[in-house]
Amino acid sequence: MIKTKAYAAQSATSELAPFELHRRSPGAEDVQIEILYCGVCHSDLHTVRGEWHNTLYPSVPGHEIVGRVVAVGDKVRNFKPGDLAGVGCMVGSCGHCHSCDEGEEQYCDNGFTGTYNGPVFGGENTYGGYSQTIVVKESFVLHIKHAEKDLASVAPLLCAGITTYSPLRHWGAGPGKTVGIVGLGGLGHMAVKIALTPWALTSFYLPRLRRARSKTASGLVPMKFAFPPIPSKWRLMQTALISSSTRWPLRTIWMSISNCSSAMAR
Amino acid sequence: MAAPHNLDVYLQLLKRDGTMILVGAPAEPHPSPGVFNLIFKRRQLAGSLIGGIRETQEMLDFCAQHDIVSDVEMIPMDYINTAYERMLRSDVKYRFVIDLASLK
Structure with a gap:
């Protein structure tokens, strides 16, 4: 012992x-x-x-x-x-x-x-x-x-990392898809990083969701990041949300996975 | 963990055939979404639990390859009770990590 x-x-x-x-x-x-x-x-x-x-x-x-x-x-x-x-x-x-x-x-x-x-x-x-x-x-x-x-x-990858990686893989997040993440905490920030890999993502939007007042995301703030060009593979637009909420204020990140022919300045 | 939240609001953001996946584990029974929000756009509400060992290794290798790590705040072991209180207030960006060298 x-x-x-x-x-x-x-x-x-x-x-x-x-x-x-x-x-x-x-x-x-x-x-x-x-x-x-x-x-x-x-x-x-x-x-x-x-x-x-x-x-x-x-x-x-x-x-x-x-x-x-x-x-x-x-x-x-x-x-x-x-x-x-x-x-x-x-x-x-x-x-x-x-x-x-x-x-x-x-x-x-x-x-x-x-x-x-x-x-x-x-x-x-x-x-x-x-x-x-x-x-x-x-x-x-x-x-x-x-x-x-x-x-x-x-x-933190040993739990937060795998917990967010697994559904992103299982439900096929990738080029041509939009991913939303509810809550930016231990899991949420890992989901953003994992989905934001060079092969997957070219830009994402950070909206503030006004709960109890609007039923749709409002106030989208485009935030563009530089990524290497990604060949477009799928045109299927499927939205997947990964929910790992923290407390107020809830923030939702919508990430648009699409093709991009040139890198954008960070 | 998952703070209780209104699933319907998020489900309604999904296009047809969209999927919402829950990974947060609430401490109390969680309110269910409205059925029409699922039926009318053929949406899916699903859950997911960590990953198998093979997939966890794949994830680690993937993260090593792409330089993905977590944003952490290092703490000594005896800070843990304070860390829990701060976690409850979401006062951490974005994970506490205990330095076990502090455990003497």
């Missing part, structure tokens, strides 16, 4: 405070990671405050983990000590249902094991990234290819 310093909440009404926990020693398929940075997701707050009514206490949240591999088990093939690695919202799943077979472990028919707050259907609690060390099965550890100097800024 590996003694690890952490921060935990002992109840829904107590603040996070120093806590000591024990991680399992790496088994044959495990990767032990020294945690360098951990992003703070609003899910952490929902969990420690018991707002989803399923919290196991003491609760150690944190599922946007980046760090360095310090030890690996005998059967680990893809990681070695010294590698930069990340852990997101899952540390396990059943591995044999339809969803797991298709690489969609988050939809595991038997419930995935969360990085914190344990398996959905009961069982031993799991402790997340507000800690010095974590031990995770290799198949749930991710490679980080960003430069090490950017590591802290990479951490």
Whole structure:
């Protein structure tokens, strides 16, 4: 067992405070990671405050983990000590249902094991990234290819990044499409960045939506950015909204993905 | 998280066959949209949950290739309770990140 310093909440009404926990020693398929940075997701707050009514206490949240591999088990093939690695919202799943077979472990028919707050259907609690060390099965550890100097800024990708990337991909955001994003917070700003990649976007508009007064976006303010020319592929105009609202004021970003024959000055 | 908001207002911005995807997880039951807003333009209201491991790796590789990172404010571990209060006021651009070196 590996003694690890952490921060935990002992109840829904107590603040996070120093806590000591024990991680399992790496088994044959495990990767032990020294945690360098951990992003703070609003899910952490929902969990420690018991707002989803399923919290196991003491609760150690944190599922946007980046760090360095310090030890690996005998059967680990893809990681070695010294590698930069990340852990997101899952540390396990059943591995044999339809969803797991298709690489969609988050939809595991038997419930995935969360990085914190344990398996959905009961069982031993799991402790997340507000800690010095974590031990995770290799198949749930991710490679980080960003430069090490950017590591802290990479951490939020492990939840905010994938949560916005996945629907953009699944619903086919790309040239010829318009994407709207409701709310500019942890997820919203990642959705903007991911959709605003050189292959996707040439311009976007930042409107202020007057809720309760108008039913359509008003006051569109065109904001043009420079992007390399993008060949137009699809003329289908499909509008997708990704909702990750923050509180007032709500801001909606409409991004028009279209072709552009020349770059515009930033 | 998702602040409760009026889905109908946003659904009505969608063209025919448009899709609204919810990724914010509210703490209380969320009001449903009006049915006609979906029927009359064949719109879709959908949800999405993180991504699988393969897709998460694809996303990380994609972000590394395109220099995409998050805008963060670094904090020591013992700032976390203050950070939560600021998060509730949307007072962060746009993600707190804990420097675990501060956890001694």
